[in-house]
Amino acid sequence: MADTVKEIELKKISPSKLNPRLEVNIERLNELAESIKEVGLLEPIIVRPLTNGFEVVVGERRYRASQQAGLEKIPAIVRAYSDDEVAQLNLIENIQREDLSAVEKGKVCKYLLDNCPGKYPSQTALAKKIGVSSDTVSLWLRTVEVVPKEAQKYVAPSTISGDVPEGKIDYLTAVKVGRAVEEPEKRVEVIKKLAERRLPAKERMQVIKRVALEPEKPIEEIIEEVAQAPY
Known part of the structure; x- marks a missing residue:
């Protein structure tokens, strides 16, 4: 039986408490809101x-953009889902769109492993369910573990092209910082500075190595020395 689409008042809909997203891309949200103003919410x-x-289970961005566009009602499909089903749907949807950072994916994986051990008894079982390798799930979880909360917003989403937006850092570099630098506050500072300075990969690794070896030396000074050194 096909799902029935209903028109539901926006004021009766609340955002998902299980949405893993740490931040919203304002530019994309504004573009979607303008489109919705012109033609309405099509999906x-x-x-x-x-x-x-x-x-909201699926479509948080469309929901927020519809609010911004000033709609009173939007089309929606109503389905009964448990919390773990919502978390899994959010994860799968955003993995397919490459829309979440490794930190955000790791948080959802941790939630599913901690709260649904009967359904996801291991990282391998979870990985199979969401269609990725167990090594990938392990790395996402490791990112959550070693990247301090204050620095997680600097970790960029993974993309096929490998492009990292300005002001962000790729998650592999963030994990390397977490492994090399012991003090959490220092980890935050290093990740923040590397996100601000778009250094080549080789220079980023040199900075991380130097910070680990010279923890008392100012990070800015280390970055400048590495950036000016002939490699």
Whole structure:
């Protein structure tokens, strides 16, 4: 039986408490809101019923853009989902779109492993369910473990092209900082500075190595020395 699309008042819909996204791309959100103003919301979101309304399951960005566009009602499909099903759907949807950072993916994986051991008894079982390798899941979890909360916003989403947006750092470099630098506050500072300075990969590794060997030396000084050194 096909899903029924309903028109639901936006004020009756709340954002998902299980959405793993750390930040929203404002530029993309604005573009989507402008499109919705022109032609409306063409693709229904998916919601689940709550006691006093509905919660977004799939389509958080469309939901937020519709709010921004000033809509009163939007098309939605209502389905009953458990918390672990919502978390899994969020993860799979964004893995397919390469829309989340390794930190955000790691947080969802940790939630599923901690809260649904019967369904996901191991990293291997979870990896198989979401269609990635167990090594990938392990690395996502490692990113959450070694990258301090204050630095997680600097970790960029993974993309096929490998492009890292300005002001971000790739998750492999972030993990290397976490492994090499012991003090959490120092990790935050190193990740932040490397995100601000778009150094080549070889120079980033030199900075991390130098910080680990000379923890008392100012990071800016180390970065300048590495950037000016002939390699």
